[in-house]
Amino acid sequence: MCYSDPPAAAPPSAAGGGAPGPAPAVTGAGGGTDGAHGGDGRQEQGRYRGVVTAERLALRTSPARGSDVIRYARRGEVVSIYCKTPGDTVKGNPLWYLLTDGTWAWGAARYIDNVGPAPRWC
Numbered sequence: 001m002c003y004s005d006p007p008a009a010a011p012p013s014a015a016g017g018g019a020p021g022p023a024p025a026v027t028g029a030g031g032g033t034d035g036a037h038g039g040d041g042r043q044e045q046g047r048y049r050g051v052v053t054a055e056r057l058a059l060r061t062s063p064a065r066g067s068d069v070i071r072y073a074r075r076g077e078v079v080s081i082y083c084k085t086p087g088d089t090v091k092g093n094p095l096w097y098l099l100t101d102g103t104w105a106w107g108a109a110r111y112i113d114n115v116g117p118a119p120r121w122c
Contacts, residue, residue, distance in 0.1 A: 048081040048119040050097065050112040057112070059105035063087025063096030070105040083122035084109060098122060 052073045060067040065088045073079060080100045087096040087106070095109035097119060 048117065049115040050079050050081050050119075051115060052077045052079060052107075052111060053113055054111035057107055059099060059103075059107050061106070063106045065090065065108075067106070070103055073099075073107065078115070079107065079112065081112070081114075081119045084119045085122040 052075055054073075055075050057073045058069045059071050059073055060069055063085055079097075082098045082100045082104075084095050084097050086094045087108075088094070090108040090110040093108065093110035096106045097109050097112055099105050099107050
């Protein structure tokens with residue numbers, strides 16, 4: 001398992017909004033170097049998972065409550081989480097997850113329960 005310490009300040013990609021650059025390659029079962037990291041040392045896409053707890057969760061273009069909605073996730077939906085970053089506080093929780101389920105979209109961590117380890121920092 002890989003754990004990293006939180007950054008001292010929000011990364012520039014979170015402040016600028018939108019999705020990061022190209023996604024790292026996803027390897028099939030048994031692929032990759034050690035099952036947790038891609039060949040370039042970055043966490044593989046979809047390594048972390050979560051379950052949506054809100055009836056209908058807006059997935060957005062940036063980690064901000066006022067950003068455009070890309071799509072909605074439903075309660076019980078299992079989502080792939082790429083990383084986490086601070087953003088607008090939602091019901092006392094300032095963290096947002098970057099989800100990789102078909103589109104790159106941000107979901108408020110307040111309404112996504114981790115399955116397994118907590119996601120890495122963006």
